Amino acid sequence: MKLNLDLTVDILANFIKDETEKIGLKNVVLGLSGGIDSALSAALAAKALGGNRVYAYCMPYKLSSDESLKDAMKVAETFRLNFDVIEITPMVDPYFDMIPDIDKLRMGNVMARQRMICLFDMSAKVAGLVLGTSNKTELLLGYGTWYGDLASALNPIGDLYKTQVWELSEYLGIPQSVVDKAPTADLWVGQTDEQELGFTYRQADDLLYAMVDERRRIPELIEMGFEEELVKKxxxxxxxxxxxxxxxxxxxxxxxxxxxxxxxxxxxxx
Amino acid sequence: MDFLIEEYMKVHLAQMKPILGNLEKNAGKHFEIIEQAVEEGCDLVVFPELSLTGYYLLDLVYDVAMDETHPVYQRFLEYSNEIAIVFGFVYESREKLFYNAASFVHRGKTVHLHKKVYLPDYTLFEEGRYFAAGNSIEAFDTEFGKCGILVCEDVFHLSSLYILSQSGVQNIIIPSNSPARGNLEQGHDASNTWQTSNRYIAGVLTVNLVFVNRVGVEDGVSFWGGSEAYDAKGRRLAAADMFREEGVTVEVDHDSVRRARIETPFLRDEKSFIVRNFLNEEGCGK
Structure with missing residues (x-):
């Protein structure tokens, strides 16, 4: 699970540069949430292209925490990205007003898809490819919105487990407050991923690594000491x-x- | 015994990235590199596997396939009057079968056309779905002594190496398209395997070895490059960077084979009758 960090950065930066430039584009576009995954994608893009070719957008809803915006700005400053804030509240609130009984999950999905709309529009504006920010753990668990945050042209971190995202982020000098905070989709106040999933990322990653990368079958996983209930879930x-x-x-x-x-x-x- | 006129052969390892499915543009890139190599006074230029087409062709296999009569192939034959060339392409046979192939061309002729025998068809590979498999591993005579071509996966079958060794090759040329993966703590698995294997083959078969791997990314898969050459003592003569498009020129001493076979006469002492007896009497299915 531990990475050769130099080599990984080489591969991922080269990937972003090659896959962007070969189709005749210079720029990339991404959503910067203030969380670690988008910070890592941004840092890699800056490494590959230079910060001036990376267009980062923070797209808060009125319930998003101020901390998230501050952290997003810190990341943009650290890697000298083009940065803008696009508030999605006036876009999604009229829709929510039409559906009084809408639940938190549906709201979260609508917001994720609204952000996707903004990013792809910015992509047309600055002629940049939309960079994905979903890691391997999320992709495997399905912890993302289909055609929302899962929509992208290139995903540099989709083959990295969350544990590896942490490791690589520290290595690339992502601001400590971003590395240290509890992962959250920031869909409602106080939400954390691990609370919602019912297990920690480190637990999930150890298990997924054995299950997916090492192709171990369920009885073998249980024999290795993973809890049966967690394995099955x-x-x-x-x-x-x-x-x-x-x-x-x-x-x-x-x-x-x-x-x-x-x-x-x-x-x-x- | 072969007496060679030149003491060294000057080989250019053309570590390049092809454009996926664009024969014309790739050919242009080859010709530029060939011209530079000629200018440098090289005797041989080696391109990676499928250098004229790119790797993940899928249904493009049928669009980029060619035979010796194709104008691009003819241009290679023309260039081969000035320098020996090894290049990779999709070969369409008269039977309309499509092969992952590499040609050694020199003095206006195809000296040897190798059709990849072992088509990887697992994990991230699906060559068996698109290509017909070659059915022979053959050594061939060149102005630089006896050579053998193995394309990528061919190398990982001991029988390929054994046949070439027993056929008396002095030089093994390996065009490759190896993707970087299994990137964990100790460097990535693919480069570890290849570097170990290349050094082992050169030293144990007492042959000069030229390995040319491509670079560039196709649909997220990074080819790692790291092309390298070894002498017959298993000493690394030169290596290209990983992931970067760069050519490396190396002088390979023909005499290194002679020296190695005096100091480490593994070839002399090989008892191939043991293999013959095994295959005839006990091996394969018993």
């Missing part, structure tokens, strides 16, 4: 959220169906 989350990691399911009719036997890379011709 996590395995089920991974299975149930596969749809978020796939493209749309297309009904096959022809000899050549997109995604199944019409297969090309995104990098086709680049």
């Amino acid at each position: 996590v395995a089920e989350k991974v299975r149930r959220n596969q749809f978020k990691r796939n493209m749309t399911v297309i009904a096959k009719v022809s000899q050549r169906t997109i995604g199944r036997d019409f297969r090309y890379c995104r990098d086709w011709g680049y």
Whole structure:
């Protein structure tokens, strides 16, 4: 699980630069929440392209904490990013007003998708690719909004577990307050990821690493000392959220169906 | 015994990144590198696996495939009057089978065309889905002594190495497309495996070895480069950086094979009848 940090930074910075420039673009765009994942994506992008080619946006809702905005600004300053604040409250509140019984989960999803709309619009404005900020733990557990924060053109941190995100963030000099604070989607006051998930990221990462990277089966995991209940819960989350990691399911009719036997890379011709 | 005119062969390791599926642009890039190598006085320039096409071709395999009659191939033959060239491409046979191939061209002719035998078809690889597998590993005579080409995965099958060794090769050329992965504490798994393997092969087979790996990223997969050359004592002569597009020129001493085979005569002492007996009597399925 421990990383060779130099090498990882090399690979990820080279990835951002190569995949951006080969299609003829210079810039990247990303949402900066004040959390560690987006800070790491931003730091890597700054390393790859220089901060002046990274466009970072903090997109708070009226219930988002002030700390988050302050931390986002700190990250932008540290890595000399282009930075702006886009308040989403006047965009989403009219919709919420129309649905009096809307619950927290639906609100969270609407906000995540609104931020996606803003980012992709900024992407058109500055001619930049949208950089993803979901880590491997979140992607495996399905802890993200489909076509919301999961939507991006490039994701430099999608193969890093949260534990590895922490390690790499310290190495890249991300402000300590961002590294140290409890991970939160900041969807409502006082929310933390670990509270909502019911286990800690470190627990989940040790388990996921053994389950996914080492391909250990469930009885083996239990024998290794992981609690049976946790193993089953996590395995089920991974299975149930596969749809978020796939493209749309297309009904096959022809000899050549997109995604199944019409297969090309995104990098086709680049 | 082969007497060689030159003491050294000057080899250019063309660690490059191809454009995925763009034959014309990639050919242009090759020709530039070839011209530079000629200017530098190189005898041989080696490109990576599938250097003319890129790696993750998927359905593009059928669009970029070619044979010796293709104008791009013909240009390589023209250039080969000035320098020996090894390059990678998709070969379309008369039977309309598509191979992951590498050609050694020199003096206006194809000296050898190797069709990759071992097509990795696991984890991040799916070559077996798109390519036909070659069915022979052959050594061939060149102006630089007897050579053998192994494309990437071919190397990890001892039988490939054994056949080349028993065929009397002095030089093994390995065009490769190795992706960086398993990036944990000790450096990434792919480079560790390759560097260990290259040094082992050169030292134990007592051959000069040239390994040319590509760089660049395709759909998130990074190819790590790190092209390198060894002499027949297993000493590393030169190495390119990881991840960076850069050519490295190295002088390979033909005599290193002779010296190595005096000091460490593993080839002389090899008892191939043991292998023959094993395969005839006990091996394979018993």
